[in-house]
Amino acid sequence: MSATPITWFEFGTDRPDEAQRFYGELFGWTFEEQGASYRVTGAGGDIGIGGAIRTTSGDAPNYAVFYAEVADVAETCRRAEAAGGTVLVPPGTTPSGLTRAQLLDPTGNRVGVFAPPPAQA
Numbered sequence: 001m002s003a004t005p006i007t008w009f010e011f012g013t014d015r016p017d018e019a020q021r022f023y024g025e026l027f028g029w030t031f032e033e034q035g036a037s038y039r040v041t042g043a044g045g046d047i048g049i050g051g052a053i054r055t056t057s058g059d060a061p062n063y064a065v066f067y068a069e070v071a072d073v074a075e076t077c078r079r080a081e082a083a084g085g086t087v088l089v090p091p092g093t094t095p096s097g098l099t100r101a102q103l104l105d106p107t108g109n110r111v112g113v114f115a116p117p118p119a120q121a
Helices: 016-027 073-082
Strands: 006-013 038-041 050-055 063-069 086-093 099-104 110-115
Touching: 006 016, 006 110, 016 038, 016 050, 073 086, 073 099, 073 110
Parallel strands: 006 050, 063 110
Antiparallel strands: 006 063, 038 050, 086 099, 099 110
């Protein structure tokens, strides 16, 4: 089995302006609005990973999650459960065709997995 890269991160917060200011001042990151609740950054440029701030309603705790790119999200969820993890957010597909899910490892850490949209022929 080859190594699975972490290629995306997401901060969920009910105070997105404050989070954007903090990471902008701390790391020099800039953000672009993509919809009402998502702000995307290239973060590390050519050598780093990309990510976003997701606006939450404040009903759940704020979070930070890293996403690993996988070939098959549903199969990865099955393997996670077999290894003692929990599927927190079941596989779902965005309008752009990206499939993603969120898992909880046996020690209580959240991790996301995603598969990019299928290539158009």
